[in-house]
Amino acid sequence: MIYADHAATTRLSPKALEAMRPWLEEEYANPSTLYSFSRNARRAVSEAREKIASAIGANADEIYFTSGGTEADNWALKSIAFRQPNQRGRIITSAVEHHAILNTCAFLERIGFEVTYLPVDRHGIVSCKDLADALIKGTVLVSVMTANNELGTIEPIAELAEAARQHNVLFHTDAVQAVGHIPVNVEKLGVDLLSASAHKFNGPKGIGFLYIRKGTAIEAFIHGGGQEKGMRSGTENIAGIVGMAAALEEHLETMIEDAVQCERLRAKLIDLLRKAGLDFVINSGESHIPGSLSISFRGAKGEMLLHRLDLMGIAIAVGSACNAKETKLSHVIQAIQIPEEYRNGTVRITLGADNDDRQIEEIASGLNRIFAR
Numbered sequence: 001m002i003y004a005d006h007a008a009t010t011r012l013s014p015k016a017l018e019a020m021r022p023w024l025e026e027e028y029a030n031p032s033t034l035y036s037f038s039r040n041a042r043r044a045v046s047e048a049r050e051k052i053a054s055a056i057g058a059n060a061d062e063i064y065f066t067s068g069g070t071e072a073d074n075w076a077l078k079s080i081a082f083r084q085p086n087q088r089g090r091i092i093t094s095a096v097e098h099h100a101i102l103n104t105c106a107f108l109e110r111i112g113f114e115v116t117y118l119p120v121d122r123h124g125i126v127s128c129k130d131l132a133d134a135l136i137k138g139t140v141l142v143s144v145m146t147a148n149n150e151l152g153t154i155e156p157i158a159e160l161a162e163a164a165r166q167h168n169v170l171f172h173t174d175a176v177q178a179v180g181h182i183p184v185n186v187e188k189l190g191v192d193l194l195s196a197s198a199h200k201f202n203g204p205k206g207i208g209f210l211y212i213r214k215g216t217a218i219e220a221f222i223h224g225g226g227q228e229k230g231m232r233s234g235t236e237n238i239a240g241i242v243g244m245a246a247a248l249e250e251h252l253e254t255m256i257e258d259a260v261q262c263e264r265l266r267a268k269l270i271d272l273l274r275k276a277g278l279d280f281v282i283n284s285g286e287s288h289i290p291g292s293l294s295i296s297f298r299g300a301k302g303e304m305l306l307h308r309l310d311l312m313g314i315a316i317a318v319g320s321a322c323n324a325k326e327t328k329l330s331h332v333i334q335a336i337q338i339p340e341e342y343r344n345g346t347v348r349i350t351l352g353a354d355n356d357d358r359q360i361e362e363i364a365s366g367l368n369r370i371f372a373r
C-alpha cells in the first residue's frame with residue numbers, strides 16, 4: 001500500500017513503541033499510589049511532561065494530558081465558557097475548524113453562548129481584520145486552528161492572537177495538524193491554550209495534550225480522583241503519555257529534513273500532474289504543512305478518485321463526506337469557494353517522511369490512468 005493520508009493519522013514510530021512497552025508490561029503501577037512500585041510511573045509521566053513542554057516552549061506545569069485532540073478542543077472551549085458569569089458570552093472561531101471545535105461551538109450555542117464564525121479566503125486563511133472587527137464586547141474566547149486538516153494551510157496565529165490580546169480576550173489554537181510538523185512555540189504565537197494529538201506525529205492514538213498558560217481562568221474538565229492537578233481526573237495513560245513524548249522528540253529531531261523531503265515530493269507530484277496535462281487547481285495556501293496538498297480536478301468526483309486509487313493500493317482522502325444517498329461537500333470546501341467545475345473533484349494527499357519518489361510516480365500515474373479512461 002502507498003499511504004498518502006498522513007493528516008488522518010500516522011504509523012506508530014518503533015522508538016515510541018519501544019518507549020511504551022515497559023508501561024504496558026511489567027511497570028503497571030498506578031502513579032497515584034504510595035508504595036515505591038509507583039515511583040517509576042510517576043517519574044515517567046513527569047519526564048514526558050517536561051519533554052512535551054520544552055517542545056512547544058511551555059513550562060511543564062502548563063501541560064495537561066488528554067485522550068487526544070478532540071478532548072483537548074472540548075476542554076478549551078467548554079471550560080472557558082463554563083467559567084463565565086451567568087454562562088453567557090461570545091466565542092469567535094473560523095468556518096474551517098475541525099468538527100471537534102465546530103460541534104463544541106454548536107453545543108455552546110444551544111445552551112446560550114453566541115458564536116461568530118469568521119470567513120476565510122480562497123486558501124482557508126482567516127483575516128486579522130475580520131477578527132479585529134468581530135472582537136466586540138462580551139467576547140470570551142477566540143479559537144482558530146494553527147493548520148487546517150483538509151487544506152494544510154497555516155493560519156497567521158501570532159497576528160490573530162495579538163489582536164485578541166489587545167482586547168483582553170483569551171486565544172486557543174487547535175494545533176493538532178501542526179505540532180511535530182512545523183515549529184510551534186506558545187510564547188512566539190502568544191496563545192493561551194493549545195491542543196495537540198500524538199497520532200498525528202507518529203505517536204499512539206488516544207493520547208494528546210492541552211497547553212494552558214499559567215494563570216488562565218479555566219474550569220476542570222473531568223472531575224474525579226484529582227489527577228492532572230485536579231483538572232482532568234482519571235488514571236493516567238502512562239504508555240500513551242510516554243509514547244507521545246518519545247514520538248514528538250523524534251519528530252523534532254528530523255523535522256527540518258522531513259519537511260524538505262515532503263515538500264520536494266509534493267512539488268514533484270504537482271509537476272508530474274501538470275506534465276500529464278491534467279486540469280486542476282490547488283487549494284492549500286502557500287504557507288502549508290509540509291507535504292500537504294488539497295487539489296481539485298476539473299469535472300471529477302473526489303470519491304471516485306479515492307476508490308479508483310484505493311483499487312490500485314493508494315490511500316488518499318477526499319474533501320467531502322458522503323452518506324449512502326448524497327455526497328456532501330465538506331464545510332471547508334464550501335468555505336473556500338473553489339470554482340464550481342472543480343469543487344466536486346477535491347482530494348487531499350498528505351505525504352510523510354516514509355513516502356518516496358517511486359510512490360509519488362505511482363500516485364501521479366494512477367491519477368493519469370483514471371483521467372485517461
Ligand code: PLP
Nearest residue numbers: 068069070098100149176177197
Ligand atoms: N483537530 C484537528 C485539526 C484534527 O485534524 C483532528 C484529527 O483529525 C482533531 C482535532 C481530533 O484529534 P483526535 O483524533 O486526537 O481526537
